Amino acid sequence: xxxxxxxxxxxxxxxxxxxxxxxxxxxxxxxxxxxxxxxxxxxxxxxxxxxxxxxxxxxxxxxxxxxxxxxxxxxxxxxxxxxxxxxxxxxxxxxxxxxxxxxxxxxxxxxxxxxxxxxxxxxxxxxxxxxxxxxxxxxxxxxxxxxxxx
Numbered sequence: 001x002x003x004x005x006x007x008x009x010x011x012x013x014x015x016x017x018x019x020x021x022x023x024x025x026x027x028x029x030x031x032x033x034x035x036x037x038x039x040x041x042x043x044x045x046x047x048x049x050x051x052x053x054x055x056x057x058x059x060x061x062x063x064x065x066x067x068x069x070x071x072x073x074x075x076x077x078x079x080x081x082x083x084x085x086x087x088x089x090x091x092x093x094x095x096x097x098x099x100x101x102x103x104x105x106x107x108x109x110x111x112x113x114x115x116x117x118x119x120x121x122x123x124x125x126x127x128x129x130x131x132x133x134x135x136x137x138x139x140x141x142x143x144x145x146x147x148x149x150x
Contacts (some may be wrong), residue, residue, distance in 0.1 A: 032107035039074025042130025058107035
């Protein structure tokens with residue numbers, strides 16, 4: 001009961017209908033149905049602005065532009081989250097592969113996957129769907145920018 005009360009206070013939707021009302025179709029497919037957007041199609045894969053990447057589902061600050069790098073994959077890639085506690089991990093054996101799924105710790109939204117082929121200092125590549133993120137420029141008073149719906 002305590003968790004349910006906290007979810008209501010935080011404004012995080014609980015039902016599929018509430019999520020569908022809050023998110024675009026593309027965001028819902030990625031965050032709630034564990035979908036993947038096509039490579040090189042998301043708004044943020046080539047973003048070079050300085051700022052922060054937030055979960056499109058709940059607004060939690062997840063990644064900083066200083067950890068973003070060009071991986072050549074067509075998805076935004078980071079070598080570490082802003083805080084390890086803001087990310088959860090799950091085993092993903094879908095499509096005949098063994099991968100590690102990356103989830104927002106606050107709302108449980110599917111973000112993408114993490115691989116062990118990233119640059120120093122972590123050696124990790126957090127391969128994240130643009131549709132799962134909103135970007136906010138550093139020192140901006142504007143609200144995070146939502147990616148274009150898929």
